[in-house]
Amino acid sequence: MAKNWEIAQFREKQFWDKIYLEKNIDIKSHQPVGIERGLEFLFKTLNRHRVKLNFLNNKNVADLGCGPTGLAFGLNFLSQNSYLNRTKIFAIDPLIDYYEGYDLLKSNERLSLINKKGENTGLIDNSLDLVFSSNAIDHVEDPQQVIKEVRRILKPSGQFLVSSHVLYRVYSGIAPIFKYIDKNHPHHFSETYLKNLLEKEFERVELTYSATMIEDNADLSFYRISRSATLIQGIKRALSNYVLQTVYFSCE
Template sequence: MNKPTLQDDYFFSTYADSWWDDNSKMNNLASFQPPRFEYFDRFVDRWEGKRVLDVGCGGGFTTEFLHERGAQVSGLDPSPKLIAAADRHAKQTGKQIEYTVGKSERLPYEDASFDIVTCVDVLEHVESPAQAVREIRRVLAPGGVFLYDTINRTVRSRFVMIWIPENVIKIVPKGAHTWKDFIKPKEMRRYLLDAGLTPVGKSQGIAIYGSRKDGSLITRKTGDLSSIYMGVARR
């Protein structure tokens, strides 16, 4: 896929207008919230009142999920179309969420602005994951938490995350992922350490067991890190 730019040739912006539709092709992205936050919640004492930034927020699935938990949420994405869709839906549903167009490698926020930064299904799409992690560390307050998931670069992930979803069950649009951009856990750990973040806890994976008629996925937390894996680090 093309790397994201502010000129909005970003792949997922194609689905901005239908992002929140009942039959949206993006419904599969929201399916990862249950296992994702079952894991993340172990490292967050409470969400209510916390200043949270969601990097690569897309049309707003995670930002709205966190707003409903009482967090003070900001969302950032390189796609003006996706930010417009996210902002529109938040206003339609009465949610106060601050949305900004911008890139993860140059976050438009002051140092130490957030208690928590989430970055899910994003780092495998950015131009420089290492720079994105450095920027995330910069905007985290001392003691702040970075919560992420990304995709491991393995033979299995090429099969499970690209070939099957794109060609067999056709739940992911072609071009959504590029295998060479996937990130091995040891590479991710190096990005964290080089940025001055301390990995905490044990990484966990997310397994996909099938799909439902509405396009959502059946997902569960797993110890297998060969495909999608989650991690946590602290400043």
């Protein structure tokens, strides 16, 4: 359980507000995500999990910890424009009602917005074919409970496709210190620690891709970092390039 979850969530709202409400482009270092970048993110994530788009047709698919412009954002666009056939999308996030204020995601017959924590989604047992979770498992209050909940709502043949920032192995021994440096994340996993959590609920857990931070996030390029609001913020973000990587797991 994470004691600092509420603080992290407060910061999460501040972060998105700056971009989408205040349209405060510090945030010169972070760019708003429009549908073009949303789709790029979706296809990149599908590739890294080795999932083809047409595999999602006729499936019940969730995005857990979806944020305002995460995978559900791109999936909804594709569904609304007939690139997906009868895919039902469940966008789960305890801030989803809040994010609705940004006018990016609106529920419709194929998209359900679920304002719940991933620890207790309220969805029925064995009801989903795929659950994605991108950059969210280290933001939740109780990661093991979330993984257990995902196993419960997935059909027995279902897949959990989860990606997360993790510390490079060399820093894993000093993981407890990171919560004082980086208050936006309640957890700082190593790849092995996260894999062990997943293996408690899933028989097969396969690492399908690992990416450096810059490879995955243009906002961490040195040009964008140099435009951070404060020097400290810039230094922290530059360091994250050397301390963290992103791992993609496929769990069955």
